[in-house]
Amino acid sequence: MPGDTLHVNNTATKQNTYDAIVVGSGITGGWAAKELCEKGLKVLLLERGRNVEHGDYPTATKDPWNFAHRLSLSKEDKERCYVQSRHYSYREDNKHFYINDKENPYDETKRFDWVRGDIVGGRSMLWARACYRWSDLDFEANAKDGHGVDWPIRYKDIAPWYDYVESFIGVSGSVEGIPHLPDGKFQPPFEMNCAEKDFKKRIESTFNDRKVIIGRTANLTKPVKGRGQCQARDLCHRGCPYGAYFSTNASTIPAAYATGNLTVRPHSLVNKVLYNEQLQKATGVEIIDTETKQTETFYAKLIFLNAATVATAFILLNSVSNRFPNGLGNGSDQVGRNLMDHHKGLSITANIDGFEDSYYYGRRPAPVYIPRFKNVKETTADFLRGYHFAGNAYRSRQAHDTAIGADLKEALSEPGNWQLSLYAFGECLPYSDNRITLNKDKKDPWGRPTITIDCAFKENEKIMHADIAATGKQMLEEAGYTNVKVNGSISFPGNANHEMGIARMGRDARTSVLNAFNQMHEVPNVFITDGSCMASGSCVNPSLTYMALTARACDYAVSELKKGNI
Template sequence: MADNKAPASVNINSKGKDEHSYDAIVIGSGISGGWAAKELCEKGLKTLVLERGRDVEHIKDYPTATMPPWEFKHRGELALNIHQKNPIASRCYAFNEETQHFFVKDDEHPYLQTKPFDWIRGYQVGGKSLLWARWTQRWSDLDFEANAKDGVGVDWPIRYKDIAPWYSYAEKFAGISGNRDGLPQVPDGEFLPPMEMNILEKHFKSSIEKNYPGRNLIISRTANLSKGINGRGPCQYRNLCYRGCPFGGYFSSNSATLPAAAATGNFTLRPFSVVHSIIYDEKSQRATGVRVIDTNTFHATEYFAKIIFVNASTINSTLILLNSTSSRFPNGLGNDSGALGHYLMDHNYRGRLYGEHPGFKDSYYYGRRPTGVYLPRFRNLNDSGKENFLRGYAFAGSGSRSQGDVPDGVGIGKDFKESLTEPGLWQMNMNGMGECLPDVNNKVSLDANNKDKWGIPLLNIDCKYGDNEIRMTKDILETGAEMLEKAGFKNVTQFNTEQAPGLAIHEMGTARMGKDPRTSVLNAHNQVWNAPNVFVTDGACMTSSACQNPSLTYMALTARAADYAVRELKNGNI
């Protein structure tokens, strides 16, 4: 149960402003926070990174990274008591015996749900960059112009040309394997050599592109290193990424950005630091620092800086802004528009498909490729042929061979064991990735009557998929099944998971960018309107969701905002 009052032990534990002052403070150490730390440190700013969870050092703190299956007590499955105690976390596909130490358990930071929302979190240095699926597609002007064209939400204050150089900058450092496919809806990037499709995926690609002009199945663009860069990688094709990779074969804050920040000598990391709020000075009209509560001791400390980057992940970043009240901002820092907390989005992953293929029994593959295949958006690409829903969706998929064709009724003995030594049928799994429209009624708010153990109001999430997402799911299932059947797949199964928002783990919005301070929280440089030394560059800043995986866009926006912030600081404007 949540506490209804702050712990009695909370007190300001200050050693003086000078000892707690930095050039910059970054709240959060996940994908965007790591990038903010790297960029600010490399530009010469003494930077404090605050993380509410424990420290996780690259390689040393990946306890299950090299464990074989037989060393796990439950062979990788969750123990029943863990599953029962964590109904929310247990719904996540990656939460198991091998990875549970990187997930927030349900009782560790409770929240309220007006409507069901599965909030999946990772509170440790590196955040969810240790757990992400690593798919990295660029957005295009199809996405940045969509709100304006459809009259939904507000117009993005940027276009593809504004962020394209920063996509390249992020890709070169992070390391993205992929192919240059020449598709305008997912612009090409700075790629390492692509990983290879297997024979079933190549067959599916051929069938799709023959029967459906304008649809193109491509190898996924992923932050798995097909060759080593910057002392990391290459990928070892173990597909154990969620355990933490001791080879640095995929991009994470722990393996890449935080070490780069530390190498500058300008980096200070403080784990176990729950950010209570941002301190705003009404005289200077600037934020001056942050209030921090020690995760374990509950002692409060204030830290001060000239620039503050808020990268606590979408919902927690907005929680901090909402809790940062003053007479100037009684409803949350930068909330003159009233938009703060609203327009929460999560991708629509409800539509899933499966099919078996009777052919290619003389072919197999080597290794466990940690990537898949991707069918970029093909619906509503232009003004002709509009569907009965706005925007579009993509498909993620992969082909593989099952383990053994077990004879009917056989579950023990010689025949059963021998059947398991031979590969079974080829199969294809597909998952729709649908855009979620921004909706003012999808929101987060603070409940002042219920507080967590650090004395911070509990967050209440009120979010659901709308009619547009429901119609889109129907098309995902029908279209996916048709493509599988056309390619010769049998036993094609389509199902709607009807899962609540949250499980895509692509939460976006709630502190959106815009052109007008009357309708948005941030400007074109991710800068809080009327608090110009505060920047928000994680998923909270997103004005729409597109249907591409969003993390690469967070990286690019963060690098771009950090460059702008340092220039403005040097010019005396913030």
């Protein structure tokens, strides 16, 4: 069986041998490549999509009228990308960054919106850039309420790595002293507009358990080496020519290249990790070159899986051997299980009186943010865990139902009244039956088993969602706003674009896949630091935590490698 014996050290094998292989070039893959390269390892970074280098952003400066459909999607776009078009971020001006769903199908037992890029940089090019630290409210949640397994780490273990990551990527934000939303190493915050400052005053004076703060975002308010300041254009999703938001392309890959230790190989779809029964270690990975359709093998002492949760699950489940007939490192039967995402979907709006003499400048990339306030010190709601609100205040356009010609043009140039819009993200509990499996009786276009996703939000999430709607409406009404409306419904899993779980961290190899350093319990030279590693979901955006865990795992992995333990 391939991978069961030591590879022959011939010239071809030597050319394909590196110190470390990183699978996936998104937010965590880029970080892994940077950290390992800077520690002196020769690193191969594998990416299934095409190459995109920083600055290769063809629509970054185009005006709306230069797009054939004025930023809307065509019928052909929706048919080709029938999953991607379920998500707000997929648009005419950035559709070239996303995967073709027709060419890369998967099966949905229940609807799951698998949103994915198909480029070097992955979703680091497409993310919303929200950066919030987790706290022990999150890391202790499983242990306290009995859902999932206990995290093998606490905030103190990851806090210095948050410092390290924030200092490199550049996170703007304000110091607030909120225990369950720890402060970070911030650049200067963006400013709230006048209506948002009024909103903050009203909410904080009406509710003693709530704070309104400016959002924390990986958009630079001061330049850093090689990257410029955010221009508040609100075009991040096209790729930023200034490098003003954090992405693999603008930040970690250039740092890795600067060491002379990085090789990037795009068009490389990873099939499996090769496992050596005698060594009881992984020896490399097998890929399909998506251009030539040929299979190729690469070898390394150290492997980091960062393909993002669903793709990482595929790789693990497809990496079978005599020891691991159900997937690499899957003695616990937890690989593919405990799939989580945040639930969202509501829009809560209100009218704001006054401030007609004021406007705002630019399109700020950060919302205002109301940190979680339910079930913080004790469980007081009829659901477990919690949610946060975010949103912004803005001026709409003047009503122009009867205007035509010059009158219409004039009406459109005048701002209307102020409005406020809020949305929310809620936590999903880990459930063993929310899972990813492989169907070996059905092949994908590459001749591999197909992915089946069976995932749904359950009663706790539905009760929480109803509470979000009721609490949001009550909050705005009691704050004195008018015409408060609640629209929308609970999202489908995947649509928050925060899928996580499937290879959770834990203290016990019998109930988890990874240890406290993201190292596979059963395969010590394989590390997983993308969203797959998460043992719970919190309600805050997870990417900053992924990055901190990655930097921490790389430091540990290289240390263990030098000691001869890997």
